[in-house]
Each structure stands twice: as C-alpha cells, then as structure tokens.
Amino acid sequence: MGERRAVSMADVARLANVSSQTVSRVANGETSVVESTRQTVLRAMEELGYRPNSAARALKRGAFRAIGVMTFTLSTTGNVRTLEGIVAAAAVHDYAVTLIPVNAPSQDAVRGAFTRAGELAVDAVVAIMETHLASDAPAPYPPGFKVVVADSDDAGDRHPVVDTDQAAGAASATDHLLDLGHRTVWHVAGPESSYAAQRRRDAWRARLVARGLQVPRVLHGDWTPESGYEIGLRLADEPSCTAVFAANDQMALGLLRAFHDRGLRVPEQVSVVGFDDVPEAASYIPPLTTVRQDFEQIGRLCVEQVLGQVRGTGPTTGTTLVPTQLVVRASSAAPGRTGARRPRRA
Amino acid sequence: MGERRAVSMADVARLANVSSQTVSRVANGETSVVESTRQTVLRAMEELGYRPNSAARALKRGAFRAIGVMTFTLSTTGNVRTLEGIVAAAAVHDYAVTLIPVNAPSQDAVRGAFTRAGELAVDAVVAIMETHLASDAPAPYPPGFKVVVADSDDAGDRHPVVDTDQAAGAASATDHLLDLGHRTVWHVAGPESSYAAQRRRDAWRARLVARGLQVPRVLHGDWTPESGYEIGLRLADEPSCTAVFAANDQMALGLLRAFHDRGLRVPEQVSVVGFDDVPEAASYIPPLTTVRQDFEQIGRLCVEQVLGQVRGTGPTTGTTLVPTQLVVRASSAAPGRTGARRPRRA
DNA sequence: TGAGCGTATGTTTGCGCAAACATCGGCCGT
DNA sequence: ACGGCCGATGTTTGCGCAAACATACGCTCA
DSSP, X not given: OOOTTOOOHHHHHHHHTSOHHHHHXXXXXXXXXXXXXXXXXXXXXXXXXXXXXXXXXXXXXXXXXXXXXXXXXXXXXHHHHHHHHHHHXXXXXXXXXXXXXXXXXXXXXXXXXXXXXXXXXXXXXXXXXOBOOOTTSOOSSOTTOOEEEEXXXXXXXXXXXXXXXXXXXHHHHHHHHHHTTOSOOEEEEOOTXXXXXXXXXXXXXXXXXXXXXXXOOOEEOOSSHHHHHHHHHHHTTOTTOOXXXXXXXXXXXXXXXXXXXXXXXXXXXXXXXXXXXXXXXXXXXXXXXXXXXXXXXXXXXXXXHHHHHHHTOSOSSOEEEEOOEEEXXXXXXXXXXXXXXXXXXX | OXXXXXXXXXXXXXXXTSOHHHHHHHHTTOSOSOHHHHHHHHHHHHHHTOOOOHHHHHHHHTOOSEEEEEESOSOSHHHHHHHHHHHHHHHHTTOEEEEEEOSSSSHHHHHHHHHHHHHSSOSEEEEEOOBOOOXXXXXXXXXXXXXXXXXXXXXXXXSOEEEEOHHHHHHHHHHHHHHTTOSOOEEEEOOTTBHHHHHHHXXXXXXXXXXXXXXXXXXXXXXXXXXXXXXHHHHTTOTTOOEEEESSHHHHHHHHHHHHHTTOOTTTTOEEEEEEOOTTGGXXXXXXXXXXXXXXXXXXXXXXXXXXXXXXXSOSSOEEEEOOEEEOOTTOOOOOTTSSOOOOOO
C-alpha cells in the first residue's frame, strides 16, 4: 500500500544478514534454502512487516496475476452474479480481479475499454457483453488480447465464449407450459439488441413450430419490470393468452402485477414463466416458475478459459454452454378445460 | 497485456529518433516538447501500438492509481450499487478498481484480506462492511492503510466512514406511517450482526418513544424474503398490527406475500414500508413505499475520501452521512377508523 | 558581440524484484 | 587423498519508466 517507505527485500536481507536473493527465495517458497536460514529470514520479514511489492514483481515477471472484467453495467443480476463467480474462481487461482467499466454499449466504448485494459495491470480480460454492438463493424476485441466473452454470442470464432444455454432454457420453459396443456405460449422478449434475448426468442419460436403450433406475435420489453407491466396490460386483453414466457424474471414480475391489476388470476387463468431465477423469484405473488441460470458456473468457466490462454494451454476459440434448470413454482399450471382462459374464480 | 514482447518506450524512441525520455514526456503530456517532435513521437507510438506498462509506471511512481474494494458479498443490492458508484467515481479520477473478496464476516478473514490488499496493486481500500465483526477485538483495519469504510459504523474514530443516514431514514418511514394515523408501527429488523439493522431499529424505537407510543416487540429477519414471509405469517395473527416497517425491501416483499396468502389486503388492512428502494420495488404487489438509499452518492464520497487520503489532504477520520428519501407508493395508507385493522373489503 | 538565460532534448540513475550466473564448501567415490 | 559434484548462498543484471541532472542551441540585451 501507499506506505511512505515500504520495506523492501534489501531491508529484510540486511536484518537477516543474508542476500536479498535469499529473501526472494524464501518469499517465493523455493526449496533450496536451508531451514535455519529460512526461519531467520521469516523472522526478519515479520519484524519489519515486509510485503512484496506487486509492481516490481509484475515488472520482472511480465504478469500481474490479475484479470480484468469488462461490463456495461452492474445493474443486472446476471452481470453481477457472473462477476461474483469470476471473483470466486479467480481467488482460487490466486488472481485478482479488476473492473473495467464500459461507458456505453458501442463499439467505440468497447475499444476504449480495451485501450484502458492494455494499460491496466491485467493479464487477460473477461468481457461480459450481454448486448451486441453495431454488428456489421469489425471485431471490437483488439487482436493480441487474451479475452473470454461471457453471456454473448459472436459464435466463438474469435475468442472463447461462455454462455448459458439460452436455447435449451427457453425450450424447457416453452415445453413446460405446452406440456401443461396450453395451446400455445406467448413470449415477452428482451430488447432486440440483446443476444440472449434473441436466442431465447428464437428457441421459443422453434419449439412452437416444431410442435406445429401457432406462433403469437412477439412482444418486446426492455428487461425492466415496468416494460413487463405495460405488456401485461395488453396481454390481459388477449383472451387466447393462457401462458406467457418472459425472457427474464423482472419482466415476469411486471406481468404478474399487470395481471393482478386486471383481476386475472395466476396461474388459474394465465400461467407465467420467467428466466434467471433471481433470489426474490420464490417470493413473488405467486412464486415464479422460472429458468435458473448457473452464473457461478459461468464465472468459473470464464476464469478457467482465460487462465488457459494466459498459460498458453487452453483453446482460443470455441463456445461453452452452461445448462439451465427449470424451477417449477406456483405461477404455472394447466389451463382451463375450454382451452381458453379458465373462468375467474368466484 | 500479456503480449510476449510488449512495445516499450525504447522501441518508440528508436523509431521516432528521439530519446526515450522524450517519449516519456509525450506520453505524460508534458509541455516542454516542441509540437513537431510530439507529432513524430505520437506517430511512432501509433505505428507500434505502444502502450505504457503500468507495472513499470507503478514501480517508478510508487502508486498504482487503483483502489481496492473489500466486500463480503456481492449478493446484496446495497453492496453492488455502492460498488457501482465507486467504480463510476474512480473512473472520473482515472483510477482503476480491484475487488478484494472477504471470505467470511470474521476478524481473521478481514485481516487476511488486508494482507492480500497490501500485496495487491492498490493505493487504498474502501471496505464495504455491512456487518460488524466480533466487536470486542481490536481494529481489524491494520494501521498504515488508507481505508474508508462504507455502510458500517465503528464511529469513524479510526478511519473515515461513509454511510446512509440510517437513523433519519428509519425515522422518516416510522413517521410516515404514524402521520397516516396508525397507532403504532411494527418493525421487522435485519440480523443483529448488522450495524445498519441496529441503527434502523433503534431509530424506529426512538420515534415511537418520542411520540409516547407503545413499542411492539422487535421481529428479527435475516434480510431475505423468506424470513420476511415467516414473520409476515406471524404478524398476520396480530390484529393490532396495522403498519409494518421492514428493514429492507426484500423482507418487505416477503411480508407482502405472507399478507396476500393470509387474505390481508395491503394497504387497506396493513401498511408496509421497506428500505432500499430496489429497482423492483415499484413493481411489487402493491408497489412498495420505501426509503431510498443513495448508493451512487455513497460510492462517490468513498472515492473522494479515499483519494483525499492518498493525496495526503483530506481527513483520516470522521463520519459522513448520506441522506435518504422516502418514496411513497401504494403499500402505505391510513388505517381503518377503528384504529385496528380495517374490515376486509367485500 | 558576448554573457546570460531559457527552452528543448539527451543521459544517468535506480525503483524492487528474480532470473542467470558465480562462488563456496563439504561430501562422495575410488 | 583428491577430482568432481551438488546444494546453499551471493552477485550481477535488467525489466520499463521517469525523476534528476546534463547538454546544446538559440535569443536577448547591455
């Protein structure tokens, strides 16, 4: 830390009456130091409160033992939980994690962030890019960087990609509702700019098509509960709508409130399924059936992949998908006999 | 980044046909370089893709331009949003942010984290310590560290503390309910181990006492919606309970569900007020009246304080309180005429 | 016109650490 | 008994950068 005059190896060496190289050897746990010497040095370190200087170490070794994590925002559950996973996994490998904020979801901003990353004390970066950027432009990830992209897409042809198996998750939600007997499933999608939103929507549609069912028009929200609420109010006026799959839990929350406000009972008259499994989902009214993402796992895999690159082992492309898990709670049930909405309970 | 052979100032100097010192001057924006020389150097940098090596810089300058942020968890809204505020404020000052996880809420774990911090490339640390540690033990923050503590207490006698004005926030929630006409206010507190929980509870009690009202027994949750639900079920059996102040929004969410499950209408029969103003609070059923914390502000103040210490200006003790704002939504209303619970609506 | 000064640039140095290489003893085997 | 070898420790060096100091080249003004 910014102590005025940090204790250096030379200081320890002087006190212990050895060379600074021996101090270095002890500090790095090398074996070729006789036990008595080691003890002397250790005692001197203790006495002086010696702490290795990471700048000098990094300069010498050419590596920082740190990973940069690039995100647009920490406001989404997914990003935060992925970050948590990354921090935990990095700690296991004794790596530090440095945050690299990206001001805006634009190519330029990402490039700027990489410029900063290049100057920062990091050996590699994990980019949590839930949004796709002006997609025609060239790769925003500068060459020569060790990068793993989380929660994105870009087909993993340039850098490894780790992502939730969005398609399987969306399919499991859709199938769950269909298997309950619903004639079709409506979908409240995320914004078009989101890879994850696209893929959930596509998988939902694919399931309906595969089962020869009618595909209702897609309703696009922006991930917020408010957008879910707006869409819910409209959906309340669609008598044929008995099941809705929302692309995230927050929008599902908005749906629940809209249906509640319109006097529509969930799940008796409309079933709702979300995506994410936020910690509150079990406490929604009613508790929300949803698709759980394993963010911890994603974080772990990102770290492993990125450290693989740092070590020179490990692939530099390819996509890793993390499975989801359908969590069935009280917001989904079989539809009424008519196939349209169940009559409202007296 | 970990490129094999990074471009150094010497490389740029060679290409631009100047000394490496001149390159350094250009890189650092010093004025004493003639424009034509500057341009030559800039072009050479561009061509080579030069990027200053932060390790060497840090070694030379004795500073990293980085702040460490210490937290137990990123699972709480407050921590994450404080972190976001810190990252944003740090970016303004061109500081990087490194995460320092603390494995457990114990003195030892904190001490370990500080040891790591000492070896890490950070100039100072912001500790987000929402929990108090075995309080009789000596200061967990080693001397000589530049530390600011957020969301805690410890009276700011050893390090600066930045915190939400918990007392004022809790008082405003309590007064709001009393001013609506409730005879008293029940309180669902957070865990005893939390400073914030203690202070909210104490302020709530103080308001009741100041107004000469009966103080109901305190119910302790653990911040989770589930604990709020359990307590809500018990509260539903208390006919005298017409107003509840929950120490956070998640527990309030649990209360709402418990009351819903017991057929108690909010706010007609029971009013509920939360604390935090999470983004979903406006979409709860009904939308939650709550006390908004200004985490961005907290983050900003933490950074300013800690950079003040780094610069040697700025105080090394003292407490800064950030005001809260009561956000009135639909979950709070006047009680029934009887002073007990309003009759359930037909 | 030349002393004096300021400005642009170059040279030296060392930050703390750890590879690479050097040295110094003792211990082995024959 | 002595060459050779190995294990423990010391010495040198340079990572990339930027202070500190040195130099060189005008330009001003008496």
